[in-house]
Structure formats: C-alpha cells, structure tokens
Amino acid sequence: MENPKLNAEAASKTITELTGIESVDMALTLGSGWAKAADLAGEELANIDASEVPGFHKTSVSGHTGKLRIMQLESGKKALVVGARTHLYEGHGVDSVAHGVLVSAAMGAKIMVLTNGAGGINEKWIAGQPVLISDHINLTASSPLKGANFVDLTDLYSSRIRKLALEVDPSLDSGVYVQFPGPHYETPAEVMMAKSIGGDIVGMSTAIEAIAARAAGMEVFGMSLITNLAAGIQKTPLSHQEVIDAGKMAEPKIAKLLAEIVNRL
Ligand code: 8IG
Numbered sequence: 001m002e003n004p005k006l007n008a009e010a011a012s013k014t015i016t017e018l019t020g021i022e023s024v025d026m027a028l029t030l031g032s033g034w035a036k037a038a039d040l041a042g043e044e045l046a047n048i049d050a051s052e053v054p055g056f057h058k059t060s061v062s063g064h065t066g067k068l069r070i071m072q073l074e075s076g077k078k079a080l081v082v083g084a085r086t087h088l089y090e091g092h093g094v095d096s097v098a099h100g101v102l103v104s105a106a107m108g109a110k111i112m113v114l115t116n117g118a119g120g121i122n123e124k125w126i127a128g129q130p131v132l133i134s135d136h137i138n139l140t141a142s143s144p145l146k147g148a149n150f151v152d153l154t155d156l157y158s159s160r161i162r163k164l165a166l167e168v169d170p171s172l173d174s175g176v177y178v179q180f181p182g183p184h185y186e187t188p189a190e191v192m193m194a195k196s197i198g199g200d201i202v203g204m205s206t207a208i209e210a211i212a213a214r215a216a217g218m219e220v221f222g223m224s225l226i227t228n229l230a231a232g233i234q235k236t237p238l239s240h241q242e243v244i245d246a247g248k249m250a251e252p253k254i255a256k257l258l259a260e261i262v263n264r265l
Pocket of ligand 1: 032117118119120180182184185186202203204227228229230231238243
C-alpha cells in the first residue's frame with residue numbers, strides 16, 4: 001500500500017476489465033443490517049469477488065473478502081456496492097480502511113453512501129431504528145489523509161441528501177456519530193463522555209471513511225442502524241448476537257428505505 005490513490009486507480013481498472021463497466025455514479029458501503037438494500041434498489045449488472053481486485057483484505061472472521069457489485073438503479077444511475085469493508089481494528093492500517101472509498105472515487109462515483117450498525121446513546125432511540133448521521137467526532141486518533149491536506153469537513157454529511165432522505169421518511173431522527181477504534185465496545189464511562197461531548201451514536205467504521213470520501217471530492221451520506229443501545233445506556237451487557245438479531249429484524253424496512261433514498265440521488 002504505497003500510494004493509496006494509485007492503488008485505487010489500479011483496482012478501478014481491474015473492476016472495469018472484469019465487468020466491462022467503465023464508471024459508476026455513486027457507491028454504497030452496506031454495513032450490518034443493510035445488505036438487502038442493494039437488491040431492492042435495482043438490477044445487478046456485475047458481481048465479482050473482491051479478492052480478484054487489488055487492495056481488498058480478507059476479513060479475519062470468515063476468510064472471505066466479500067463482493068463488489070454494480071447495480072443499475074431504477075433511477076437509471078449506476079451504483080458500486082462495496083461489500084468488502086475493512087475496519088481500523090483489523091490492523092491493516094487506515095489506507096486499507098479508505099480503499100473501498102478511494103476505489104469508488106476512482107470509478108467516478110460522485111456520491112458515497114456509508115451505512116453501519118452502531119450503538120445508540122440517545123435515550124429516545126430503540127434497537128432496530130435507522131438514523132441519519134449529521135456529523136461525526138473522530139476519536140480514533142487516525143486520519144486517512146497524509147501530509148498537508150487540510151480538507152474542509154463542514155457539511156461533511158451532505159445536508160442536501162439528508163433533506164432528500166427526510167422526504168422519503170420524515171420520521172427519521174439524526175445524530176452525531178462518534179467513532180471509537182474498537183474492537184471492544186465502550187465502557188459506560190466512555191459512553192457518558194461521548195454523550196457529554198455531543199455524541200448520539202457510537203461506532204467503529206464510518207468517520208474515517210467519510211473523511212477519505214470528502215477528500216476524494218465525493219458528497220457523503222451516512223446512516224446508522226441502531227442495533228443496540230450503548231454500554232450503560234442499556235442495562236444489560238452488549239452481545240454480538242443481539243446486534244445480528246436487531247439487524248435481521250430491521251433489514252426489510254431499512255433496505256426499502258435506503259433503496260428509495262438512493263433512487264433519488
Ligand atoms: I453494531 O455499541 C455496534 N457497533 N463503538 N459501540 C461501538 N460500535 C458498535 C456498537 C457499540 N454497536
């Protein structure tokens with residue numbers, strides 16, 4: 001991973017060779033619970049294994065890299081669906097975390113849609129609820145950028161696209177996403193800190209990706225599925241199983257919601 005941009009351009013070239021598709025209009029990274037959204041959004045034009053494309057890592061969990069799909073949306077636009085997210089906690093460094101986003105940019109995507117499963121700090125929320133990301137606080141002490149790259153992050157999570165999302169579902173709430181490095185969940189004291197500095201959502205993925213996307217010139221849209229209330233907000237211990245169950249329960253509803261939103265982009 002010498003030069004992230006050159007690596008992304010090489011990966012983009014490989015995707016074009018494998019699919020015959022030169023460019024896309026937007027890209028989606030679908031996190032826990034969100035996977036079905038792509039199927040509802042349009043017709044699949046191509047589906048390749050990310051292991052055939054340079055720069056994507058095998059996940060430690062399953063030994064698989066996941067899929068890269070290109071969808072023809074009902075709107076007529078094309079979307080790259082990046083099913084191969086690398087988290088900071090996997091230890092491959094920030095360049096690997098940013099790779100999917102930079103490949104999307106290299107494929108011509110103008111909009112980056114980032115979704116995740118996350119913990120909710122806001123006490124009004126319940127597990128299984130989707131929320132819009134309005135801003136973030138990056139507590140990872142990392143950046144995907146190097147050198148004197150002073151990227152403006154005002155309106156990072158596009159207010160234009162959040163408005164479109166609210167037209168689809170006016171009941172959507174929004175909040176500030178706080179990224180921790182993970183992979184452990186927070187202590188209740190850390191959740192109280194996140195709350196007192198203005199956080200509503202705790203997660204392990206999206207802030208770093210959003211910075212990379214903005215630096216690459218893309219408009220960013222982010223949504224979290226609240227799969228659990230954050231440690232100490234809910235009184236019972238957090239479990240990965242509860243996260244998976246909440247994702248499964250919410251999947252049909254949030255897939256339809258996201259499919260409707262991306263077709264308006
Ligand atoms: I799903 O409670 C999911 N991801 N940091 N905290 C953090 N990440 C998460 C959580 C959570 N739930």
